[in-house]
Amino acid sequence: MVAGIRTRDLRKVYTSAPPVAAGTGGFSFGAPKAKGKQPRPEIVALDGISLEILPGEIFCLLGPNGAGKSTTVGVLTTRVRPTSGQAFIGEHDVWKEQVAVKRLIGVVAQRPNLDFSLTAREILAFHGAYFGISSHERAERAEALLDRFKLTDRADQMVRGFSGGMMQRLSIARAMMHDPQVLFLDEPSAGLDPQTRLLLWEIVREYNQSGKTILLTTHNMEEADALCKRLAIIDHGRVIALGTPQELKASVPGGYLLRLRFGLHSPDLLQRLQRLAGVREVRATDGNGADLYADRSGSLVAEVANLASAAGVELCDVHISEPSLENLFLHHTGRSLRE
């Protein structure tokens, strides 16, 4: 039976640096909590994450580094105990039925964690053995996966000498070895060359078409856009937007974004910009800039330049963005995903 994923108001607060299980660091700092005489800084990694990922869906968590993506995956894969809230894989509560959950999931961690004492083929075979797969079947599955991930010619070599891309491919093959119902991919394409990334996308889609649920984290908008049926944008441990890529892109006022930078700050000019045809929203940004959300782009530039000139303000820079998830993130947070 295909399993989905559900979380209810997940919170995770660290009182010390997050250890290995939580993936990489970079969290928002909450107010320090006095405990005894020495106040210990609280690091809020998850701040009430509620998600419902349907069986057979490719779902993406999109957000910048430190947003809480890896911690969410850690909680769902029995590696990070939540401070409060619940997490389910299928009908199984992750923190009450860990063994049952571990049978259902396959996990590709953000950093390679291959068994360096083994060859590529042995890594797959022993992984299969941990899941009780018979020796004959493990050999067959390992062979097929090595072939699928283009690792056959290095199959009997120790993985210590593998390149980053090869390690990543082998990590994904290993996670698929026991044919899990739910596959977690934490930043799977980080460090992959474009060709390998396309191979990975193809394999992920194929695995999903066999009826499996996939949760993928990324800070790459193209990847989220290309692969996911639905996605959640998270920042500072909170879900700030949720929907299909099309819905989310359509939710940005106007769709297009013009990032403008002027020679000096002029509130009067910003008010005039707001009145231009097609402009939906104008927001002042740091320095002398403004973000202008509109339903058209290129044709606006001349009008903006004319208004600036009439107001005696120099237009220093214009950057036009097509409707994108990046625009959505900027609209919600005032920051770029790439920052």
Next chain:
Amino acid sequence: MNWKAFFAMLARDAHVARRNFVALLFQTFLQPLMFVFIFGRVMVGSGYMPPAYKSLLLPGIMAICMVGTGIWAVAMPLIAEFQFTREIEDRLLAPMEISWLAIEKVVAGTLQALAAGFMVIPAAWLLLRPGVDLNVPHPILFAVVALLVALFSATGGLALGCSMQQTHIGLMFSLIVAPMIFFGCTYYPWSALDKFPVLQKAVLVNPLVYASEGLRATMIPQFPHLPLVAVVIGLVFFNALLLAVGLRNFHGKSVS
């Protein structure tokens, strides 16, 4: 309990140990056997040590080899796998309670320590002979003590491996393992400390004392040694303590 996963992990550890067999052999035996040769053969042969020292030395060397092997086999991979390479994550995600992974490590370490202990006896005996007066009147008692010593090495490895940072490996050997060996009645019997009463009492907190004295009591009972009851109680107590500490810290490292 998922025995399939448990035995698959044991098979993985056996496979890795087999692959590293020659390196392990040198790492385990070279230094103790050199010690046996110099102190048991050269020093005794040249008259600086009494001939009886040959017999006294052998159980102590066996204890060192077993404890060194067990600690090395369990602690070193754990330190690296939890911190640097994260290799252990795949096994933490296997469908088995994570405590059983820690216990699997202890079983693997115990088996390696037993193998090391039983391999060093003939090697040391060959280096020392003639003049080694081995006498095992109760083989079952000897086997029980050897098993407890091997378990101590592996539980010690678990506790150390889950408590140490990778940057502290050097400190672990110079601050914990080396003093444990020198004050562990390995190169001398506990009764040799009669003239140092404070030290004689103080070394009783060192579990290796019970290991060395236990092997002496069962291999060369004709020489003075701690009572076997004290040895068994000491080893059982330290094994339980180290296992409890090791399991608790293993959980702390596995789940954040």
